Amino acid sequence: MRTDEKRLPDPWHFARPELANAYLRAFDLKLSAARGLFALRGMGKTEFLRRDLMPAAVEHGYLTAYTNLWGNRTSPETALVSAHFALQAWLLPEAHITLRQQVEARVPATRPA
Structure with missing residues (x-):
């Protein structure tokens, strides 16, 4: 989530801070x-997550992440892997290596004859 996302004005956003706080209380307890x-598509799930729940969770000290599995409909696992490595790079920038580097470390550069 972009850090400024909650602050961007949106006249169509129906804020649900009470619902977000209810979810956080359940997590806290x-x-x-x-x-x-x-819910059906277009009912506001993503809007609630990104504009209400995630900002409230960050304010409560939670680490949040969001992945759009619809970004690549033929390969949703790609979105998960990308999000994982993006979060890993953000949390541990000094320890971050690319997926290619991880694969190359596990696969011999040349095949045995």
Whole structure:
């Protein structure tokens, strides 16, 4: 999430801070470790996550990440792997190596004859 995303004005956004705080209270009390949001497309799930829940979670000290699995419909696993490495690079920039470097470290440069 961009750090300025919550501050960008959007006259169409229906803010739901009470719902975000209810989710965070459940996490804080260890009543839930994960939450799923289910609704038809276009009902505001992503809007709620990115504009209400994630900013509130950051304010409460949580580390948040968002991945759009629709970004590559034929290969949603690519979005997950990309998000994982982006988060890893952000958390540990000095320890970050590329996926190619990780693969090359595990695969011999030349094949045995």
